[in-house]
Amino acid sequence: MFTDSVELTVSSGKGGQGCVAFRREKFVLNGGPNGGDGGKGGDIYFKCDNNTHTLSHFQRKMHIKADGGKPGEGSNCSGKSGSKKVIIVPPGTQIIDQETGDILFDMTTDGQIEKFLEGGKGGLGNTHFKSPTNQRPTYAQPGEKGETRAIKLDLKLIADIGLVGFPNVGKSTLISTVSNARPEIANYEFTTLTPKLGQVNIGDYESFVMADIPGIIGGAHEGKGLGIQFLRHIERTKILLYMVDLGNYRDLKEQIEVLKDEIASFSEILGESKFAIALTRSDVIAPEELNTLVNDFIEMLGLKVTYDNEFNFDSNIPFYIQESASDELGFDRTKPYLIAPISSATHKNIDALKHALFNLVQTDR
Numbered sequence: 001m002f003t004d005s006v007e008l009t010v011s012s013g014k015g016g017q018g019c020v021a022f023r024r025e026k027f028v029l030n031g032g033p034n035g036g037d038g039g040k041g042g043d044i045y046f047k048c049d050n051n052t053h054t055l056s057h058f059q060r061k062m063h064i065k066a067d068g069g070k071p072g073e074g075s076n077c078s079g080k081s082g083s084k085k086v087i088i089v090p091p092g093t094q095i096i097d098q099e100t101g102d103i104l105f106d107m108t109t110d111g112q113i114e115k116f117l118e119g120g121k122g123g124l125g126n127t128h129f130k131s132p133t134n135q136r137p138t139y140a141q142p143g144e145k146g147e148t149r150a151i152k153l154d155l156k157l158i159a160d161i162g163l164v165g166f167p168n169v170g171k172s173t174l175i176s177t178v179s180n181a182r183p184e185i186a187n188y189e190f191t192t193l194t195p196k197l198g199q200v201n202i203g204d205y206e207s208f209v210m211a212d213i214p215g216i217i218g219g220a221h222e223g224k225g226l227g228i229q230f231l232r233h234i235e236r237t238k239i240l241l242y243m244v245d246l247g248n249y250r251d252l253k254e255q256i257e258v259l260k261d262e263i264a265s266f267s268e269i270l271g272e273s274k275f276a277i278a279l280t281r282s283d284v285i286a287p288e289e290l291n292t293l294v295n296d297f298i299e300m301l302g303l304k305v306t307y308d309n310e311f312n313f314d315s316n317i318p319f320y321i322q323e324s325a326s327d328e329l330g331f332d333r334t335k336p337y338l339i340a341p342i343s344s345a346t347h348k349n350i351d352a353l354k355h356a357l358f359n360l361v362q363t364d365r
Helices: 171-178 227-234 252-266 287-300 350-364
Strands: 005-011 044-048 063-065 085-089 093-097 103-107 113-117 148-155 161-165 196-202 206-212 239-245 274-280 338-341
Touching: 005 113, 044 093, 044 103, 063 085, 103 113, 113 148, 161 171, 161 252, 171 196, 171 206, 171 350, 196 350, 206 350, 239 252, 239 350, 252 287, 274 287, 274 350, 287 338, 338 350
Parallel strands: 005 063, 044 085, 161 206, 161 239, 239 274, 274 338
Antiparallel strands: 005 148, 044 113, 093 103, 093 148, 196 206
């Protein structure tokens, strides 16, 4: 089960009790105190691990505790320190203080380790309290208590490309076609109930990560539909691929305007992200009608059809690529990088789309 938010109580270990002991040895008179110190309590750490993708393993762990330190022993033997507790979280996890709402750590890099809570100090044994006036101390220190914090773990998936579209426009089909992700695919709305990540390989040594989130409907930023629960998963995504369905009962202009309004209403930063537009299900439209639809859509956005075809898009179908996307002038975020009709079913323009998106990802990197 996919879980992206959990609340936990976390406690570091208590320090061990100091020991009260006296040296007792044949032929040694007045051996004196020799109680050892208690061990230090275990610390709490957070570690980011790429092999973890959800917070579901925390569902039944309401209170996570580190081990306490062992008590000291005679002959000045110190107690063993408590083992540290390392809490494994997936990349993109934020550790948030429940009381203040402050973000304590943002775990974004594989292998990142952060110390969260310090274990309690071990108590001193009675050997520390001997003096000329007190040669037989009969007391030792108790160990210090560990720290306890109430926290919330929030997971925001990290991806290069985030897919945005109405329900059942082909997002899951596209990500299953171009990547190693295998989401459920069916011919009804809201098939996708949880976000999915997929790695898109470009050749043998290059790749990028694509995220598929549940479909967005009008009013999603106000809580309608499923999209609002997962829109935060594309907050870390710097590039959005809007998927507009050529076969939908909504016209193309309405689809892109509603989607962009919902994204901008949810987050101003996301609303200003780099973006591209894929016109899906081009295989269900007759070629003449397809050309007219794509031409009209590109012109409606105030753009011109592209003729310079560096990514091998089908030259029989109109498309658009922003010319200044990779030059020194930079990227015009008010315009899409790309507008191209695709078909995941027939693989029409799929390879060209992959390479064009990878080029866009490289400009961002």
